[in-house]
Amino acid sequence: MTEISNEQVSRYDRQIRLWGFDGQQRILNFVILKSKCIVSELKGFNPTVNIISVPQESEYTAQFFSDYDLVVASNSGMSEQVKINNVCREANIKFISANIFGLYGYIFCDLLDHDYKVEKKSADENNPDEQKITVEEHTETYVNLERSVSHDYNNLTGRKMKRSASPLLFMIQGYLKLKSDSDGSLDKNLLVEKMKDILNDLFKKSNVIENYVSEEDIKMFTESIDSGIGAGNSVLGGILAQEVIKVISRKNLPISNWLVYDVLESDAMVYRVD
Amino acid sequence: MTENAPLYPKNKSPKTLLIGAGGVGCEVLKNLAITGFDNITVIDLDHIELSNLNRQFLFRNKHIGQSKALIATETVKKMNPSAKIIGINDNIKSPQFDVEWFSSFDIVVNALDNLGTYSNIFHHILPLCILLKLSRHVNMMCQAADIPLIETGTAGYTGQTSGITECFECQPKPTEQKVYPVCTIRNTPTALIHCVVWAKDYLFIQLFGGESAKNKEVDMELDQDNQEEMAMMKESQKLKTILECMDSSDFGKMIFDSMFGNNINELLSMEDMWKNRTKPNPIFYNDYYVPNSDNKPSESLDDKEVLSTVETFRLWLSSLEKLKNTYKDNKINGLTFDKDDKDALEFVGCSANLRAIVFGISCQSLFQIKAMAGNIIPAIATTNAIVAGVAVVQASKIISGQLEKCKTVYFAYGGRRPQFMYKEPLLPPNKKCTVCQAFYYTVSINFKLLLSDLIALVSKTLSKEIPERIGEDFSLLEGNRILYDPDFDDNLGKSFEELGIKQNSILTIEPETDLDTVNTIILCIVPSTENSLEIKIKQGNNKIVSNQDIKETKKRIDVDNATNGKRPKESKSTLKSVDEPEFKKAKIISIDIPLDSDETIIIKDD
Numbered sequence: 001m002t003e004i005s006n007e008q009v010s011r012y013d014r015q016i017r018l019w020g021f022d023g024q025q026r027i028l029n030f031v032i033l034k035s036k037c038i039v040s041e042l043k044g045f046n047p048t049v050n051i052i053s054v055p056q057e058s059e060y061t062a063q064f065f066s067d068y069d070l071v072v073a074s075n076s077g078m079s080e081q082v083k084i085n086n087v088c089r090e091a092n093i094k095f096i097s098a099n100i101f102g103l104y105g106y107i108f109c110d111l112l113d114h115d116y117k118v119e120k121k122s123a124d125e126n127n128p129d130e131q132k133i134t135v136e137e138h139t140e141t142y143v144n145l146e147r148s149v150s151h152d153y154n155n156l157t158g159r160k161m162k163r164s165a166s167p168l169l170f171m172i173q174g175y176l177k178l179k180s181d182s183d184g185s186l187d188k189n190l191l192v193e194k195m196k197d198i199l200n201d202l203f204k205k206s207n208v209i210e211n212y213v214s215e216e217d218i219k220m221f222t223e224s225i226d227s228g229i230g231a232g233n234s235v236l237g238g239i240l241a242q243e244v245i246k247v248i249s250r251k252n253l254p255i256s257n258w259l260v261y262d263v264l265e266s267d268a269m270v271y272r273v274d
Numbered sequence: 275m276t277e278n279a280p281l282y283p284k285n286k287s288p289k290t291l292l293i294g295a296g297g298v299g300c301e302v303l304k305n306l307a308i309t310g311f312d313n314i315t316v317i318d319l320d321h322i323e324l325s326n327l328n329r330q331f332l333f334r335n336k337h338i339g340q341s342k343a344l345i346a347t348e349t350v351k352k353m354n355p356s357a358k359i360i361g362i363n364d365n366i367k368s369p370q371f372d373v374e375w376f377s378s379f380d381i382v383v384n385a386l387d388n389l390g391t392y393s394n395i396f397h398h399i400l401p402l403c404i405l406l407k408l409s410r411h412v413n414m415m416c417q418a419a420d421i422p423l424i425e426t427g428t429a430g431y432t433g434q435t436s437g438i439t440e441c442f443e444c445q446p447k448p449t450e451q452k453v454y455p456v457c458t459i460r461n462t463p464t465a466l467i468h469c470v471v472w473a474k475d476y477l478f479i480q481l482f483g484g485e486s487a488k489n490k491e492v493d494m495e496l497d498q499d500n501q502e503e504m505a506m507m508k509e510s511q512k513l514k515t516i517l518e519c520m521d522s523s524d525f526g527k528m529i530f531d532s533m534f535g536n537n538i539n540e541l542l543s544m545e546d547m548w549k550n551r552t553k554p555n556p557i558f559y560n561d562y563y564v565p566n567s568d569n570k571p572s573e574s575l576d577d578k579e580v581l582s583t584v585e586t587f588r589l590w591l592s593s594l595e596k597l598k599n600t601y602k603d604n605k606i607n608g609l610t611f612d613k614d615d616k617d618a619l620e621f622v623g624c625s626a627n628l629r630a631i632v633f634g635i636s637c638q639s640l641f642q643i644k645a646m647a648g649n650i651i652p653a654i655a656t657t658n659a660i661v662a663g664v665a666v667v668q669a670s671k672i673i674s675g676q677l678e679k680c681k682t683v684y685f686a687y688g689g690r691r692p693q694f695m696y697k698e699p700l701l702p703p704n705k706k707c708t709v710c711q712a713f714y715y716t717v718s719i720n721f722k723l724l725l726s727d728l729i730a731l732v733s734k735t736l737s738k739e740i741p742e743r744i745g746e747d748f749s750l751l752e753g754n755r756i757l758y759d760p761d762f763d764d765n766l767g768k769s770f771e772e773l774g775i776k777q778n779s780i781l782t783i784e785p786e787t788d789l790d791t792v793n794t795i796i797l798c799i800v801p802s803t804e805n806s807l808e809i810k811i812k813q814g815n816n817k818i819v820s821n822q823d824i825k826e827t828k829k830r831i832d833v834d835n836a837t838n839g840k841r842p843k844e845s846k847s848t849l850k851s852v853d854e855p856e857f858k859k860a861k862i863i864s865i866d867i868p869l870d871s872d873e874t875i876i877i878k879d880d
Contacts, residue, residue, distance in 0.1 A: 163692070229309050229666075229667065229670060230304075230305055230308035230309045230666075231305040231308075231309050231662075231663045231664075231665075231666035231667045231670070232663060232667065233663070234301060234304075234305050234659045234660070234662060234663030234666070235659070235660050235663030235664055235667075236663075237659060238656045238657065238658070238659030238660035238663060239656070239660060239694060241656040241659070242656035242657070242660075245656065253690060256690070259694065263667060264667065264671075264679070265681075265697075266664055266667065266681055266683045266695050266697050267693070267695060267697075268693060268694035268695045269692060269693050269694075270691065270692055270693060270694065271692075
């Protein structure tokens with residue numbers, strides 16, 4: 001592990017105060033594969049970070065990923081993501097997928113068996129101006145994307161179903177599938193119909209009650225796809241980066257395992273689907 | 275999910291004021307620019323420091339020392355060259371940024387980050403705790419100018435974004451700082467924070483503070499019968515005597531022996547104090563001073579490590595020497611503690627650690643003490659991005675006329691939560707809020723005129739204009755300073771200039787009567803060269819309120835309309851409508867006052 005330099009202490013002062021020197025050190029030594037990044041721009045932002053860009057491979061192998069600690073995938077369809085996720089599992093590498101479609105975004109995490117710590121602060125009974133810090137250790141078990149999207153919902157209804165997965169989560173899963181099925185040539189006019197077909201198919205397989213997602217919901221979702229606003233990306237990107245930090249610093253529980261984000265409503269809901 | 279209405283600003287280029295180009299400010303500015311807000315003014319007083327670069331992504335190493343507002347503007351212009359972005363390197367409280375200047379904007383985003391500290395950062399979803407006067411000022415200006423305001427704030431991992439309607443002051447804010455009992459700080463510390471507070475707020479100020487800061491200590495009312503308090507007084511007096519020998523080569527030794535040795539012996543002599551406490555152990559200069567050596571601290575000290583007592587002693591000595599030299603050139607105003615000033619931090623940190631050694635408390639590294647002394651708020655880029663993103667989504671809603679869809683959003687961090695964001699609909703204003711429920715008037719003043727002129731104008735016009743708010747008797751205040759009340763007329767003959775009332779001063783009128791409403795009236799001062807006072811009345815508080823409030827507001831507007839044009843019989847003042855768009859419901863009351871004249875006020879009637 002490389003030591004933290006004094007220049008780095010000054011630069012990272014405000015965040016070291018959040019996650020400590022050990023957390024910062026883990027971050028500095030971490031290797032993330034970014035599937036798409038503007039290397040020169042990011043380098044200017046923080047010259048002390050090494051960023052390498054690699055061309056997108058048509059075939060991903062465990063060997064290719066083995067240089068990395070975490071793979072963050074975005075901008076690809078369901079089948080491609082399932083493939084990358086499975087290859088990562090084979091190489092024992094953590095996997096995160098995230099994207100935003102118009103006004104709706106998601107983050108999915110498969111972090112294998114993830115160990116993390118939670119710090120609890122409490123006032124010292126004898127000396128209320130001193131804080132006692134206790135550290136709890138936990139392990140969270142994650143599942144891969146393939147298994148998560150074929151979860152059996154047992155025809156749950158009402159609040160129970162709402163708590164298990166929102167209509168938006170299904171629309172996102174459906175749209176990801178649509179992306180890989182259609183080879184990137186999505187016909188705007190057919191979008192609603194295609195989404196309906198895919199969702200009906202998904203609902204049958206996963207035992208989701210009929211019409212859990214209304215046609216109006218689907219229309220709203222598809223209409224927004226070209227009308228996102230930059231500020232929404234900022235929010236989802238911020239959450240994603242924060243989750244990556246949780247993963248690396250092994251402090252606090254990262255998203256387990258889906259987060260869906262509605263830009264206008266400022267909703268960021270977490271569902272565990274395994 | 276919600277219906278998707280277009281989020282493109284109705285008004286083609288809403289004029290946006292962004293206050294702050296720090297962590298959240300950088301993000302908000304970028305988001306505004308890429309979301310299509312193309313007429314932005316950004317104001318910030320600060321300059322760029324290395325520790326900003328982990329999150330204030332519009333800045334690079336080469337920009338260190340330059341203005342945040344100007345560099346942020348330059349960088350964002352590259353992202354959106356067609357946008358009109360103006361950077362101002364100044365304090366938002368400067369006089370030129372008065373209510374009329376605020377009125378020229380369509381929306382204000384307040385991104386003065388680092389407002390709050392939060393002791394329990396993890397596992398909290400509450401909004402931040404500390405809100406500085408600056409935010410209060412911005413809120414009041416926005417109320418006065420009737421401009422929607424979006425507040426943002428982050429504290430470590432939690433953040434908040436508020437929309438409008440309920441104003442910033444509608445909910446009481448927690449107090450600013452934790453207060454420690456003075457005896458704990460001065461006589462019986464039990465935690466390092468007590469020693470840090472002692473070093474920073476007592477020792478540093480007594481040695482290097484300005485005259486007025488030093489005298490505060492003396493003014494403290496002490497209970498002569500209280501042994502502990504008498505000990506503190508003696509200590510302060512002794513320190514004063516030593517201070518007179520600042521030029522002596524023994525100065526360091528005198529301070530050290532007094533603070534960490536003799537004073538401790540003095541405390542020990544009060545046996546009652548130590549019945550149930552661990553006794554302190556005094557230390558002296560000669561315990562650590564090595565004769566025939568330079569006693570300089572090592573060059574390669576690590577801020578992250580806890581130093582040995584000898585190293586602490588040496589660093590203390592060298593920082594004292596440096597501060598002494600800085601202080602000599604600046605005796606009247608003195609020095610103020612700044613966590614980013616290396617000498618000040620070293621001195622306070624070492625003093626705290628030496629005191630901790632005396633009282634048997636564990637020492638800490640300078641890095642840790644910096645956070646305790648400087649109220650450092652942990653900050654990372656990710657929270658800023660999230661908070662700024664949410665703020666700009668809300669801003670887009672306001673600008674596209676969808677205010678009812680705005681939310682107050684809280685961002686939650688960590689734990690097994692079902693959601694990352696918690697939100698509340700915008701609440702109606704607190705009817706007892708003295709800020710947003712107050713009536714605002716803009717007063718153009720020639721600062722050569724006298725206070726009595728203003729008082730006369732207020733009683734001749736406003737008292738009649740809004741009798742339900744103001745009776746015959748009222749007092750006039752600037753902040754907590756009483757300028758006038760029926761029993762205090764000493765200032766009446768003084769000019770505004772003499773009273774220190776400037777452009778952008780905010781005066782409040784408080785009626786003496788016990789009316790059953792919030793009856794504060796706020797006067798925002800703008801300059802005028804005319805020999806007259808002029809009050810612009812902007813009433814009806816055009817704010818959008820929730821359904822349950824509409825009735826109330828209507829009633830209020832009706833009252834206003836009823837007085838409109840109904841000239842008070844006793845007064846000769848003129849009420850006339852004005853067509854200025856930003857003052858739709860405005861009326862102007864003006865009187866001409868000849869300067870340098872003893873004549874009674876002539877109220878012009880046209």
